[in-house]
Amino acid sequence: MTDFYEYYKTWRDFSFVEYFRSVSESRVAAILQKERLSEIDFLALLSPAAEGLLEDMAQRSRDLTIRNFGRSVLLFTPMYLSNYCTNRCVYCGFNVDNSIMRHHLSFPEVEREAEEIAKSGLKHILLLTGEDKRRASIEYLCHCVRIVEKYFTAIGIEIYPLETEGYRTLVENGVDSLTLFQETYNETLYKKLHPGGPKRNYRYRLAAPERGCAAGMRAVNVGGLLGLDDWRRESFFTGLHADWLQSRWPEVTVGFSLPRMRPHAGTFQPDFPISDRHLVQVMTALRLFMPRAGITISTREGAQFRDNILPLGVTTMSAGASTAVGGHSREEADSTSQFDISDERNVQEMAEALKGFGYQPVYKDWHPIGGILS
């Protein structure tokens, strides 16, 4: 098999409804005794039958997470560089057709934003842009990386998909991780939700994480935007995707993000909203399927919910986030955010909350060994 799409096709037409109907609670209980879960075991944990054993799943998920990661959570924050976009994603605030305030950070503005964020003590940063290759070009991004690396030791990107060579250029310039959501693994729905712009190409986006791995990214995060389609199916393909990547690039740290749709500019509302209970089921099932994968929960989720799910598998959290371009340092409110955040605690408040729950806030878990001494 040459790419994940070929593997995806072997499951695409699987009769999920029929399978879920066949799964019993006793079958789930037996799976919870296993050391290593198969793909079909993982799918059983996403079934309605597994809901009755959610507490058992949560207990196992917590134990596995503590054993593999300890009682610690890595903190980072996103830094929006540009919200210009050429795509027409119907669910996104940056949609080219939305009449929003747009902004693209100049290099001095990038410096000021980085300086402001760094005051919080964070060492991990995630750079984001909309898909406008003219403004947010690879050259522009490389320049931004050279600026922010003075303030941060780990630099991730969440941008439009690139060719392997593009990712390699960014890696050589100091980027170490890639976050890229497929949004929905449902190919038919994907086309409806992305009616215009380069993002319309489902397969090109689906293969982007593999290109990132091939280019030397140290960590790659995948995920679906929960709410766009049936969460059981979407979460299954997210797990399948991550597992496939991990098997082929064992040296890469593969992780998940679990973004749940939030209110945003525009009229689209999710057809398949996912409840707190079901989000816990997704997170614990993923942890049991891939015990060593990182799991990121962003400030899309509210403070109380984030506090409650902390022990259930979370390894990484954003904090002190702003989803507006230059949201940390620009006084003029002339850019609209991508979505509204729920947990508005700053980094210090988040760190104190973690300590209160007996968890260590981790600010630094990587440094650029290639860049410092080579």
Added chain:
Amino acid sequence: MDKSNSNDLLTIGGIGLESRLFTGTGKYPSDAMIPEVIERSGSQVITVALRRVDFAAGTENIMDFIPQSVQLLPNTSGARTAEEAVRIAHLAQAAGCGNWIKIEVISDNRYLLPDGYETVRATEILANEGFVVLPYINADLMVARSLVDSGAAAVMPLGAPIGSNRGLRTEEMIRILIEEIKLPIIVDAGIGKPSEACAAMEMGAAACLVNTAIAGAGVPAIMAEAFGHAVRAGRAAFLSGPGASRKTAAASSPLTGFLEGGTQ
């Protein structure tokens, strides 16, 4: 220390260590727990992942919690190749962490198993540069022999995958290393309970490195103390040598009893 063992020092890199329990710094709910863990375990060597150390931090730093009296053992966690491990070792030395280095070269994120080939390469380079190199490996005799030739100061085979707490799954392979390799064999990774550390020491391991089982325990300081006792007990048992054991009971009226006295 027990009087009968008072000269039983583990010597690595010219330093004599009374404690044969090495500890770690990862996975604690708070770095502030580390001093008590060291004190109650008696550990004299502590490993720290350079990737976690922020030397530029204006505030709290993991290094602030490591007592000066303890031998620092920086590790190369995050290295995927020999070259990356070498760079991290250089970074550690430049940052004032001394010349001891624990080589971890891991290019498998699912099981965190070490890459023997890259580990040998990194060991050779760093030993030639004067580092005291303690490489983490699979319990593999051929790799261990290559490490001896490469100038390693000790060999650190895993008992089970890192963080698994599954005990001495590689016991027979470690036994072979103890028999064949004339360097200290320090069992690293997998030890989940004090009894397992004790068993490793009884078998003749020179020391044990324990992190997850202490950091993830209900009360890390108490578990650290338990490991300290276990390692000392196991070492004392090894030095003593066990009594002979047999699978059957010894008959009180043995068939050969007539040979004892009263016979001609």
